[in-house]
Amino acid sequence: MRFSVDRIVVSVLLSLLLLAGSATACEMCNCYLGINPNYNQHMIGVNFRHRVYQGLHVHQASDGHNHVHPGEVTPTIRENFQTTDLNLRLYPLPELQLFVNLPYSYNYIETNGMVTDVIKGFGDAFILGQYQVLNTMPDSDNVRHRVFLGGGVKAPTGVYDKPSDDGEIEAHYQPGTGTWDLLLAGSYLLKWRQWGASSDVTFRTGRKNDLGYHMGDRFNVNTSIFHQFVVKDWTMLPSLGAFFEQAGKDEQDELTVSNTGGWGLLGSAGFDLYYGRTSLHLAGQLPLAQDLVGTQTENKFRLIAGLQFAFR
Template identity: 25%
Template sequence: MTLNQVTKYLLLTVWIAVLFSFKGTAQTCSCAGAPLLGAQSSAPVFGGDLLIGISHEYHDISKLYVNGDIVENESTFRTTQSTLMEVHYGLSAKLSLSGTFTYVKKYRQTGLHTQNPQSLAVSGVGDGLLMLKYKFFDRLKPPSLQATIGGGVKVPLGSFDMRNDGFLLNADMQPGTGAWDGIVWSELTSSFDSSFPLNLFLITSYRFTGSSERFGTNDIYQFGNELITTTGGSTSLGEKIGYTAVLQYRSASSDQRNETKQPNTGGFWVSHISKLSYSINDRFSAHIDGRIPLMQELNGLQPTTSYAIMVSFFVNLSKRLNRFY
């Protein structure tokens, strides 16, 4: 075994140990937040590649669930719109750097059953994401197989102390979380030869959340940890069009205040995502995807996803060009 292989397996071992040392629990309020991890592009970006993308997601969060049961929501309407800018740069043939920056607008209407509904809109820069990815396995011969691991931090760029009428807004109405989070990430992709144009992928990420002072010194709030596993396949529907079908599992632990679980936070969600991609030319592509919930089991009473639609536009500034849907 060469030194390179030893390093590779050592890295993998450390990554797996980190991933499984945190039990899967996650961040309820992130259902009302920017889709930082779930929306990461899975395009291959290595060796001097530069990929820039701008996405906008409209997320309707008006469904109301008690545990696994939907209840009629007569009183509230709620959305989160997120604009994301992703920059992926290949540092070497195996190492790449990604940065994601967000702008978030949250909106809620309440009292719809009364004659005087109230609305509130909050907007601002959201949290950011910085990740380093390492491709440790790359077999080009069909069926090809690539394995990449990564890690990074969620940077609390977003405001976490916004107020309405002077009153501190609830955590899930803030654009940011106020906390640094650690992230581990992995991706496994495989594709067949040109006679069978199918790409398969499995992406898993885990965010172990930090904490922030919410109501003042020594009053610590921590969103729940979050596990997202996404699997699916993409195929060509002609020269320029691609289709991707995705199954996403997301679980979030309950938020904690001063190490005590907060009620009505946390749970798990299973969603389906369908995505259409269009290659405008070798450098530009446009994407639209829709996400619908298939099932969820939430802790207590929570608003959750009705649906989400995301429109993306990517530009590939690489010297060599890959189709990247």
Template identity: 25%
Template sequence: MKKYISAILMMATIAFYAQEINDNSTTKWSAGRPDGHAPISITGDHMHGKGQWMFSYRYMYMNMDELKQGSNDAPFDDALEDYMITPTSMPMNMHMLGSMFAPSDKITLMLMFNYLSMEMDHITRMGGTFTTESSGFGDIQLAALFKFFNKNQQTLHGQVGFSIPTGSVTESDVTPASTPDETELPYPMQVGSGTFDPNLALTYLGQKESISWGSQLKGVFRFGENDRDYRYGNRYSLNNWFAVKAANWISLSARLEGLIVSEIEGADPNLNPMMVITADTNNSGGTYVNSGIGINTYISKGALKNLRFGFEFGYPLYQDLNGIQLKTKETLTFGTQYSF
């Protein structure tokens, strides 16, 4: 927590100093260009002018496949030495609907809903295979963004928000051991957190005539326990991106993220941690370095003015996982945004 606060203060100091360098300039950072928004995978990256609305839709596909133990690849046989079952792959689909409204030039409010669907393929110690599925609406996200400054083509804003635990933590499906009845699925297959989770973020943006850059420091903090006597681990991320405006309607971006996820605390009494690796909380959390390459498009005039489309391909550069877990592979994010 101290490191997180120190990083926020350092980022704010650097950004504040940067905007003071050319204090005679009144040129403001502008969202009215294709790179005026961050890569589509990042939320809470920009603010709006007084009275402006924005609605957005994002689709994200994430593929998890094969195992890692720490930072090393691990064969399924390693997991099956200690557990009866191991997952072999897990594709996840997420649909996100969002809205933003600015009651003033200094404040923008944000609301997000999401719907998740997941599958997990497994192999047993005896060589059998089976698949479980879960789907449903996740937790609702609410946030307020506060602008600190916008001058010299640079801007800095903070975010304070929280999630409402509307997503289920009791998703169930039939497994070979439970047939014909359903049994509660392990932690990664649940669609909600079950806890009210506050979050804090600080976002700095800068731009020149044909390039732009940004950095977002964000933390999600878990408190208390849900109805199943556990809570997910805190998440700390630092995203940095750089974009080139190739034309008035399109930009190309590159992103680098550092991510730390803490272990799950507590344990669901309905799960047997010796049965499958995903039911053991020791196999949760880790440290990641992720990359992304994206495209943003922007319509600046006509009937569809202020309509945006974005795409990003993400891939992990480094993963150091607690225990033994499925490793993350590619992530695809598509989205559209419309403001008025």
């Protein structure tokens, strides 16, 4: 496990400066769950995510182990994943919400500061439905609970076999996966006066694509606490949170792919602003701890921005 006290301090300071992110999009479905003053209205919007990973490029020998040759200068690899999502949320029934998402990815890899590969294209679209199983009225202490449970599917609409100038591109650089995946999701909201807490849990599993590649299952948990401020027609929701993600090992032709799988814990910070039916979401994440299999590049930071419009 890689654990850094100075990263925790930086994360907390960043959280205080940014006043925290109240509805961070989950990495597997890119949808906003949890707190939202316009929660019972239809919504359309655009979301932008920028994720950065960094590490050393280590040769992998035929025995499956990683090696650094004597006298060799190991190059630094920086992976940049930029995704722009078109989001749509619909309420066909008062208790049922549907999320539809279409992502476009622009990913690029830097080696010693120079861009060596650019991979771009549409990713895998998904549809996710959640049913409200609990929505309590505020009690004498003004406490309210809301629970949504549901699931959906991710379709193989994205590019998953783009080549590079040097040959094949690793699967996790590709905008899509080439598979139909099952999505399961749940969200919980606790509201007490102007304070609240929200938690979103998502799980994704799929099968191998026609290239024989199988992505490991993904499991995410996003939790945050927030405080609501209202100034005339403006509503502000600062919050502090944590994001946990876990990925199983990938397989190629039913053989385990080295340097895949692991988990990470990130602290999140951001700010949500609502004016009428328009909302703006800003957030940042820094790693607190991570344990990745092999010599994978590590999480450095993540930035999220979203603009949403509610309608009836």
